Amino acid sequence: MPDNERTGVEKCLTDPQFRDMLKNHSAASDRGYISDELDRIGIVFLNDNDGSKKNAVIDYIVKIKWSELEGLETALKKADGHLQPFMG
Numbered sequence: 001m002p003d004n005e006r007t008g009v010e011k012c013l014t015d016p017q018f019r020d021m022l023k024n025h026s027a028a029s030d031r032g033y034i035s036d037e038l039d040r041i042g043i044v045f046l047n048d049n050d051g052s053k054k055n056a057v058i059d060y061i062v063k064i065k066w067s068e069l070e071g072l073e074t075a076l077k078k079a080d081g082h083l084q085p086f087m088g
Contacts, residue, residue: 004044007041007042007043008041008043011041017040018037018040018041022064022066026064030062031058031062034058034062035054038054043057045057
């Protein structure tokens with residue numbers, strides 16, 4: 001069973017086509033494109049015969065302002081090698 005969270009994070013960080021979808025094609029009018037990208041990267045929705053789980057994820061993607069995440073990404077790149085893992 002694939003780990004959707006890990007797959008999604010990995011593709012957000014490393015897959016140019018998926019990143020482009022998030023940044024440039026994640027409006028409500030792009031639902032079909034988003035759905036195709038989720039399929040392409042291997043996101044799996046178990047027991048989703050009516051498509052409600054996938055639609056909930058697409059709704060979530062549409063609501064996020066992906067362009068605002070560039071600041072976070074820039075900060076994380078600057079901090080690379082300077083942050084220590086939290087030990088609990």
